[in-house]
Amino acid sequence: xxxxxxxxxxxxxxxxxxxxxxxxxxxxxxxxxxxxxxxxxxxxxxxxxxxxxxxxxxxxxxxxxxxxxxxxxxxxxxxxxxxxxxxxxxxxxxxxxxxxxxxxxxxxxxxxxxxxxxxxxxxxxxxxxxxxxxxxxxxxxxxxxxxxxxxxxxxxxxxxxxxxxxxxxxxxxxxxxxxxxxxxxxxxxxxxxxxxxxxxxxxxxxxxxxxxxxxxxxxxxxxxxxxxxxxxxxxxxxxx
Amino acid sequence: xxxxxxxxxxxxxxxxxxxxxxxxxxxxxxxxxxxxxxxxxxxxxxxxxxxxxxxxxxxxxxxxxxxxxxxxxxxxxxxxxxxxxxxxxxxxxxxxxxxxxxxxxxxxxxxxxxxxxxxxxxxxxxxxxxxxxxxxxxxxxxxxxxxxxxxxxxxxxxxxxxxxxxxxxxxxxxxxxxxxxxxx
Numbered sequence: 481x482x483x484x485x486x487x488x489x490x491x492x493x494x495x496x497x498x499x500x501x502x503x504x505x506x507x508x509x510x511x512x513x514x515x516x517x518x519x520x521x522x523x524x525x526x527x528x529x530x531x532x533x534x535x536x537x538x539x540x541x542x543x544x545x546x547x548x549x550x551x552x553x554x555x556x557x558x559x560x561x562x563x564x565x566x567x568x569x570x571x572x573x574x575x576x577x578x579x580x581x582x583x584x585x586x587x588x589x590x591x592x593x594x595x596x597x598x599x600x601x602x603x604x605x606x607x608x609x610x611x612x613x614x615x616x617x618x619x620x621x622x623x624x625x626x627x628x629x630x631x632x633x634x635x636x637x638x639x640x641x642x643x644x645x646x647x648x649x650x651x652x653x654x655x656x657x658x659x660x661x662x663x664x665x666x667x668x669x670x671x672x673x674x675x676x677x678x679x680x681x682x683x684x685x686x687x688x689x690x691x692x693x694x695x696x697x698x699x700x701x702x703x704x705x706x707x708x709x710x711x712x713x714x715x716x717x718x719x720x
Numbered sequence: 721x722x723x724x725x726x727x728x729x730x731x732x733x734x735x736x737x738x739x740x741x742x743x744x745x746x747x748x749x750x751x752x753x754x755x756x757x758x759x760x761x762x763x764x765x766x767x768x769x770x771x772x773x774x775x776x777x778x779x780x781x782x783x784x785x786x787x788x789x790x791x792x793x794x795x796x797x798x799x800x801x802x803x804x805x806x807x808x809x810x811x812x813x814x815x816x817x818x819x820x821x822x823x824x825x826x827x828x829x830x831x832x833x834x835x836x837x838x839x840x841x842x843x844x845x846x847x848x849x850x851x852x853x854x855x856x857x858x859x860x861x862x863x864x865x866x867x868x869x870x871x872x873x874x875x876x877x878x879x880x881x882x883x884x885x886x887x888x889x890x891x892x893x894x895x896x897x898x899x900x901x902x903x904x
Contacts, residue, residue: 684826687758691827695752702867 748837748885750872751829753863756884762823767807775799808849815845820887828887834871835881844880851876 519525532538545551558564571577584590597603610616623629636642649655662668703710782795814821819830819839831848833840840848855862855875862875871883 688755688827691755691758692752694754698754699752699867706868708868 748883749888751827751884751886752872753866755827755829756866759821759823759827759829762826763810763821766822767810771803771806774802808846811849812842812845815840815848816842824884825887829884830887831882831884833881834873834877834883837885840880840882844882848876848880848882851879854879 700710778799787795811821814824815831816839819832824830831840831845832838833844851862852874864874865878866872866874871877873883877883
């Protein structure tokens with residue numbers, strides 16, 4: 481009973497000591513952070529960092545780090561924590577992907593780069609390579625063979641758009657001017673002439689073959705009637 | 721009739737056939753009666769078509785002229801003479817120049833001398849045409865030797881010393897090449 485005031489005083493003392501210690505720690509932390517902020521924005525800190533980065537020590541440290549196992553460890557962690565997936569998800573969710581192309585396209589660097597590429601002849605070489613190589617043929621062949629292309633063509637043919645386009649094309653005078661030009665072109669006239677000559681030649685060839693067969697048939701019978709041996713100087717019809 | 725044919729055939733038969741001649745591989749393909757008749761019919765169609773067009777044109781022109789009727793026999797005679805000259809010139813010029821009339825060309829045949837395989841001279845072509853008329857007079861009996869002759873020669877061929885052979889594809893190409901070279 482007699483010790484109760486003493487115990488109470490000791491307890492109060494401990495509480496006061498804890499409060500004082502907490503207050504001192506908070507003040508020290510605030511002061512340290514304020515000092516750090518002041519240090520980070522100071523010209524001295526920037527100069528110091530620049531010097532450190534430019535120093536041989538920094539280069540050596542980076543080299544040692546790249547040579548060491550830290551690279552593999554970082555890579556493992558990147559894979560383990562799906563860093564790329566998370567970054568990609570953030571990029572896709574935000575406007576960064578839409579803004580980046582706009583920014584790039586708006587810059588003059590793209591125009592300069594395009595001019596330089598066009599002037600270097602790379603485009604011509606690439607086009608020639610594509611046209612001469614088997615890739616284009618493979619792509620076109622696979623595209624034409626695909627059912628998607630078949631469905632696409634079917635939809636285009638069945639759509640009213642094609643009918644309207646054909647209708648408007650047939651109504652235009654330019655089409656008939658173009659048709660007249662093509663019909664009167666020397667190439668078309670030559671093709672028609674060759675076709676006509678080819679047909680006439682085909683008919684004449686048929687007549688020739690039949691007449692020669694008739695010659696052989698008649699002479700065979702006449703010689704048989706006259707009891708003469710078959711002619712030796714008579715040749716069968718030439719194959720044409 | 722068969723007697724005449726037999727004589728013509730015997731006259732046309734080669735005297736001696738040597739082994740060397742038999743060994744010659746490049747014997748031409750002699751053409752028969754049907755093929756030659758078709759070629760001749762095409763030529764006759766061309767000749768008569770041209771003659772009709774010319775006769776119609778000349779007749780129309782003459783009809784508007786105030787000519788006396790007494791001139792009609794003269795005009796008819798002139799027309800007949802023109803037709804004779806035209807048809808004669810047609811065959812003689814084509815046979816002696818290339819050996820092919822348009823009808824022959826259509827049927828891929830040509831007339832050539834029996835010995836040198838060359839187109840006949842104009843005189844020989846004229847003789848052949850005259851003999852052709854002679855062969856046609858006895859109901860076309862002069863053409864019957866074509867059916868039995870070794871070289872498919874008719875009476876007119878025997879008289880003129882000619883044969884009718886087929887034109888090979890190579891010869892046609894060669895002729896076309898020569899013609900194009902001549903044009904170039």
